[in-house]
Amino acid sequence: MAASSSGSSRRRGGSDEYGNFQFILGASTIGSLGTCLLLTPLDVARHSTQAALRARVTTPTALDALRAAAQPGAVSGLWRGLPWALGRASFTPLSFLLVYEQQKGSKDAFEAGLWARTAQTLFVQPLDFLRTLRQADAIIAPDASAHLRRSVMAIISSDGGRSFWRGLLPTLARDVGASGVCWACYSGLRRGFGVGDFSGDGDWDTPPNGLALSLAVLASASAATAAMLTQPFDVVKTRMQIHEQVRSDKEGYRRSKLARVSQTFRDVYKMGGLPAFWTGGVHRVLSAAIAGLLLGPFYEFAQNVSDDSLRPVRKPFILPKDPSSIIVHPRATKTMFIEVK
Numbered sequence: 001m002a003a004s005s006s007g008s009s010r011r012r013g014g015s016d017e018y019g020n021f022q023f024i025l026g027a028s029t030i031g032s033l034g035t036c037l038l039l040t041p042l043d044v045a046r047h048s049t050q051a052a053l054r055a056r057v058t059t060p061t062a063l064d065a066l067r068a069a070a071q072p073g074a075v076s077g078l079w080r081g082l083p084w085a086l087g088r089a090s091f092t093p094l095s096f097l098l099v100y101e102q103q104k105g106s107k108d109a110f111e112a113g114l115w116a117r118t119a120q121t122l123f124v125q126p127l128d129f130l131r132t133l134r135q136a137d138a139i140i141a142p143d144a145s146a147h148l149r150r151s152v153m154a155i156i157s158s159d160g161g162r163s164f165w166r167g168l169l170p171t172l173a174r175d176v177g178a179s180g181v182c183w184a185c186y187s188g189l190r191r192g193f194g195v196g197d198f199s200g201d202g203d204w205d206t207p208p209n210g211l212a213l214s215l216a217v218l219a220s221a222s223a224a225t226a227a228m229l230t231q232p233f234d235v236v237k238t239r240m241q242i243h244e245q246v247r248s249d250k251e252g253y254r255r256s257k258l259a260r261v262s263q264t265f266r267d268v269y270k271m272g273g274l275p276a277f278w279t280g281g282v283h284r285v286l287s288a289a290i291a292g293l294l295l296g297p298f299y300e301f302a303q304n305v306s307d308d309s310l311r312p313v314r315k316p317f318i319l320p321k322d323p324s325s326i327i328v329h330p331r332a333t334k335t336m337f338i339e340v341k
Contacts, residue, residue, distance in 0.1 A: 021101065028093040028298050035291045036089035041078035042287040043085065043131075044069045046280035048138035050238040051145075053279050055271045060139060062282045069138040081134030088127035095120040096301065109308035110183060113301070117179045121172055126164035128171065132241045147244045159245045167240035169261050174233035178226040179300050185222035186302040187309060193218070215303070216296035223292030223299055227285045232277035234284060236264050 045065035053059060060068065070077045099119040103112035130152070137145035155163060189195070195214045243259035268276050297303030 021097065024298075024301075024304065025093055025097055028097075028295075028301065029090060031295045031298050032089040032093055033086060035294055036085050037082075038294075039287045039290060040082055040085055040135075041066065041069065042283040044078055044080055044135045044138060046234075046283035046287075047132055047135040047238055048140075049280045049283070050235050051136035051148075051242050052139040053235075053239070053268070053271050053276060059272070059276075059279055065139065065280075065283070071138070077138065080138070081131045084127050084131040084134060088124045088131060091124050091127070092120055095123045100301070100304070104308055106313065108313055109305050109311070110180070112308075113183060113305045114176055114180060117176045118172060121175045122165075122168070125168055125171060129164050129166060129241050132238055136238065136242050148242060163245060166243070166245075166259065167237040170233040170237040170240065170264075174230045174237060177233065178230045181226035181229055182222045182300050183302055183305045185225050186218055187306045189218045189222065190215075190306060212296060216293050219296050219299045219302055220289045220292035222302065223288035224285050227288035228278075228281065231281040231284060235268055235277050235279050236261065238280075239264050239268060 045062065048069055049060055049062075049065045066078070069080075096116045096119075098116075100112055100116035103115050107115070133148045133150075137148045150158070193214070195211065195218060240259040240261070243257075243264075245258065246256050272279070292299045
């Protein structure tokens, strides 16, 4: 009877865990698509401003970039590249959660989250590349932006399939770095202000008054901080992705020139010094702050990582030949490693 009860309890626990996964996946996907649809104009203005970065040329202000992006029509201009943006937004929650749930059993929550963010970035990089191309041509001249409007097949035939992962290193530095900063800030602010549940049992059935708003404000502040600190990588990523890899010279020969990370850093610095690395920073920080405020604990799965960081990491417990000689306190959270010689 006891064995039956224990088995039933394990089945219920697995069912609850699967249901919780489905809820988080569904809520985060809806939130990701909603914020993408709402904040795409800011992404268009950011990418267009970064693409228009030139030496000895005044960079458009945040409002000027939005006005330029709204041409020739507000909807078609401000929401350009939306299909690729929505495709990216729809896959990011699933690709993160699948890896995170698989990794968190054997790794610390922050380490598992960073691995999951890395896998997510690798998976959605082609969609991010195409989104950037479509959104970066609002300000620069039409003849200079013709390569940004090429079809997918034209890009493959000209630059090759590997070009869809162009700018991967700065993208990883931006996304993985921003997630790490966001999670650290969110967890630290929760503890500093005493907001939320720190027991690790995930019981949010009766939250205190104002808890949801408090967590949303903390997520917004954490997201804005992470966006501001990682903005230089965003500029370099955009410049590498919009780079025209294959050109025809005066004699009609096709010349190929790859965009390198170190050279792109030097080029950006020559164009405007250190301030150039924060081009489009207003749009990105504002976008992150709004997304953090709207999604709250779901932003970058900050609540999951923060709560899971309080749980002990499961590690193998190897019993000796005589297990009766081992005494483990039932509330112990650290694994005892015993080497049998």
